[in-house]
Amino acid sequence: MLRGIRKASSNWLGKAIMMVVMGVLILSFAVWGIADIFKGFGQSTLATIGKTEISTEQFRQIYTEKLQQLGRQFGRPLTMDQARAFGLDRQVLQQTIAEAALDEEARRMKLGQSDAEIMRMIYSDPNFRGVAGNFDPARFQATIRQFGFTEQRYIAEQRRVSLRRQIAGTVSAGLEPPKVMIEALSRFQNEQRTIDYVKLNAAQAGTIDPPAPEALAAYFEDRKTQFRAPEYRKISFVVVTPEEIGKWSEVSDDEAKKIFEQNRSRLGTPERRQVSQIVFPNAEEAAAARGRLVGGMSFEDLAKERGLNPSDVDLGTIARSAIIDSAVAEAAFALPEGEISQPVPGRFGVALVKIGKIEPGVEPTYESVATTIKKEIATEQARAKVSDLYNKMEDERGGGAGVIEAAQKLGLSAVTINAVDRSGRLPDGQPVTNIPRGIDVVSQAFNSNVGVENDPIQFNGGYVWYDVLEVTASRERTLDEVKDQVEAKWRDDQITSRLRTRATEMVQKLDQGGKLADEAVAVGSKVETAKDVRRDASLPGLPASAITAAFRTPKDAVGQTAGAGGSEWIVFRVTDISVPAVDLASDDIKKLKDTLQRGLTDEQVAQYISKIEQTIGTTINRAAFAQVTGANN
Structure with a gap:
């Protein structure tokens, strides 16, 4: 569930399905959070790890959401057969078990995380910010409810993720790739x-x-x-998302201008300045150094005299908000171009600040951003309407109405596709064009059947309802x-x-x-x-x-x-x-070193997780696993 909210796990998807699936490491999910492990799911248990049970229905939800996520990534559905061919079924199972193992280890080690830190994480999450850019309680509640969470359960999940990070950070501390490995891989890559x-x-x-x-x-x-002619299905669906509903909403200029005034600084381009600074242990040394600078000594020569590198002195051309020390920021943005400040008592010592080139900020006009602001407001207001329409659609569906009938009663537009195969293509071989990118309604339809009342698909903060209206079986074609x-x-x-x-x-x-x-x-x-x-x-x-x-x-x-x-x-x-010579100080080598270090970290933590699983014991219900992943079909 958190996969759709939290950005921490977004880096394990690539550009091609094979690269995505084969490149995923168990660790990335175990540490950053991919599953929600529950206890007490009754008799139908898919796996147990120590004292933790993963129910069949819970794993089904995790697995389905993973297929949907990949479908949104590639703009086309991923079928059960394709997922098994790529080994996705086994990887998701391993990832879910790995998470549970880390949770068990955190309990054994009696690790904890304060409520204050959890709340800080939530308040700083950009997914919960409203139009004004601040934490929006209503948006927080709507978002977590969209993904099936109560507030208490979401906070508990965040706490588990934080504890997994603590364990991973401790296990991987101090790892560094050896020089011979870096040089060998560099030669291999650059040959x-x-x-x-x-x-x-x-x-x-x-x-x-x-x-x-x-x-x-x-x-x-x-x-x-x-x-051979593939199996075709006739399907209908209706999409209800904040973005879709927002298109119908009208936002007045008064509303938009109010938001514009509140966020004028965020919408514009702030003033940027080239800032250099040298920090001294006390005001006396700083004052003496300023005297020498006023007397003709250059800032660069003074830095060299004190054994500082250019990177220690030059902060670059930055906005005021990018300077950590507020006292230094205030002094830097009060000086004219080319001037040197008086000694500034800061957080890390007494600083002398020099200003180079100044790039003026750009104040936005209301007219230049009005369309964007109105769209954001309309989408934000539409979130509440999504919840209302969800309840109404479910009521109509519960009363026996099909998707088309229910949509007509509520004034929504349903889409009907007369024939589509598993790959999302029409009988003429062309791809379907009237399915919004990222909705895997085709693969879901091929996992359903005529007359089945399907659960809605969660998509972009809203829902997609669909029906299978007709099935045309696969058949052999004649030569003619x-x-x-x-x-x-x-x-x-x-x-x-x-x-x-x-x-x-x-x-x-x-x-x-x-x-x-x-x-x-x-x-x-x-x-x-x-x-x-x-x-x-x-x-x-x-x-x-x-x-x-x-x-x-x-x-x-x-x-x-x-x-x-x-x-x-x-x-x-x-x-x-x-084979070019290896320059260990180059940016490319630094990036390679970072990549290797992440790989070593992943391997170290994966080995640690494997040891935990062996110690606390892991059992898997293979029949339930096959049933969830479609291996029995």
Whole structure:
């Protein structure tokens, strides 16, 4: 439930489903919070960890929410079958168990967290800020209620997450990647290769005559499953979110101007100044140093004399709010450009402040931000309407009304899709366009059936109700129905086969001393060059498969690989390999070190969690797990 509220766990999603799922570490969920572990869920228990029970229904909710989260991330639903193929089912189970293990360990160690600290965390959470930018109790209550929390339960969950962080921080304290590891990975990442290559495409495959009818029929018979018509479902749904309802709301200029005046400083661009400071232990030393500066000594020379680096002195070009010491901030923003302050008693000593370039702030006009403010106000006001419409929709559904009928009674717009497959495509192969991005209503519909009253999907602070109206079963198509597709696939296979054969012949000639330029001319192509390519490079015209193959090939050796799709093949020679020197002080190395340190931390805490699980005992109800994740379907 907290996954939708808290941003702490947002970093474990990537750009592609495989990278996302395989890149997730158990630790990131166990420490930062992903599940809500409950006791006393009756007889249906999916797992026990020490004295903690995870019920089947609780895990079902966690797992469903994870699928929905990935669906919103990628703009298309993730089916149960896809999730199992990527190992998501096992990972979510492991993550949930790991959380419970850390909670058990926190109880054993008698760790605690004060109410004051928990409240500070809640008050500072940007998810609970209203239009004015401050903590909004009404928004807090509405948000946690949206995710199924009472105030007491949400505070208890925050306390558990905080205790997990305490344990993880203690276990991983002092870890640092060794220098030899940093250097080895840097050399691996930064190695560069230059390759000469020749592309073979359909032109090099030669003329391909149409297949004989009997040959096409035999080809189709061997591959019937590839051309099978998928299952389609007719579905209807209605979306009720603050953003949607906010579109119907009218906000007056008086309301918007009031918010504008309250937040004028936040909406504009604040004045920024180039600030330098030197801190002294007492006022006497600071006064003496100022005298020398007034006498002609430069700020930089004084800093060097005191053994300070430029980074110790130069605060950069910053806004007033970015200066931690309020006394220094007040002095810095009272001085004219180029001036040096009198000694300033601050939190960390007595400071001398010098002002460089001043960038004036920009005051916003009401007209420039009116539209944005009105939208925010309308969305904020709509949150209460969402709750009201939720109750009314549930009442209508409870009385037997379908989604379309209930929506009509409440003046809402329902959407009907006559036929959609599991991947979100219409019978013509085009993706559905009238489902808002991030709503996984298709995958939910394929987990339901005609006549089933479905629970609404939580989405963007609101809800999505849906019905399955009709199911069209999957079936085998006849050759006549898909003849064009079969012919196109047959032709692609012929091209691929011929290109692979021609590329193999070219490689054999090159291995025997032939020249790549001569072979390119012989096949009617040309030699292209890619210089200083890194293994993670993305180059136009050169597919990733060719780069990967080049980094498996020794210098001066040749190789071949498939190109873009099946209609391209690439023959290449590696002409140069270079490895830049490792600069341990560079920003890239610092970033690499941080990445390695996070990895070591994750591994250390994961091992610690594993030991806890072994010590306190873990049992899993495999049958319940299979039932929740669809393995029994």
